[in-house]
Amino acid sequence: MxxxxxxxxxxxxxxxxxxxxxxxxxxxxxxxxxMPDMTWNLFNNPEFSFPVADTTKTTNVFFxxxxxxxxxxxNIFLFVTTFSPDGKxxxxxxxxxxxxxxxxxxxxxxxxxxxxxxxxxxxxxxxLKGTYRFRIQHGMRAGDLKDVYDVxxxxxxxxx
Numbered sequence: 001m002x003x004x005x006x007x008x009x010x011x012x013x014x015x016x017x018x019x020x021x022x023x024x025x026x027x028x029x030x031x032x033x034x035m036p037d038m039t040w041n042l043f044n045n046p047e048f049s050f051p052v053a054d055t056t057k058t059t060n061v062f063f064x065x066x067x068x069x070x071x072x073x074x075n076i077f078l079f080v081t082t083f084s085p086d087g088k089x090x091x092x093x094x095x096x097x098x099x100x101x102x103x104x105x106x107x108x109x110x111x112x113x114x115x116x117x118x119x120x121x122x123x124x125x126x127x128l129k130g131t132y133r134f135r136i137q138h139g140m141r142a143g144d145l146k147d148v149y150d151v152x153x154x155x156x157x158x159x160x
Contacts (some may be wrong), residue, residue: 032152040148058158067145077139085130
């Protein structure tokens, strides 16, 4: 019964976010991957593909994460590998705060759901035409991160 309510909340929040984000004219790409049973397993590495036709546009790249109030940590480590169209790759290790020192969740919230837009790269361009891929793996010591609803990638036109 609890899972059904949680699923309803996730769907409702996703619908609300989709409606509001569709009004954003700066948006170039957005996608998210839902986590089975609201648990991000260490071996579940979401991958996103972003096609680039114009190599002169500058962009802002973000990750999104939606967690529940039972997420057990105040931060999250991510290993992000970016693959360029020519087959080269680079991996970054990133840490983001999920909650402040007092345990207050950061980002936007609706009921039990907390969504964060995590900045990755700003004012960057993609130098080659073709498809860029982003693979995201969590880097926490726990193999299974409970109460993670989904993880996503968001790319916007650069704006100051």
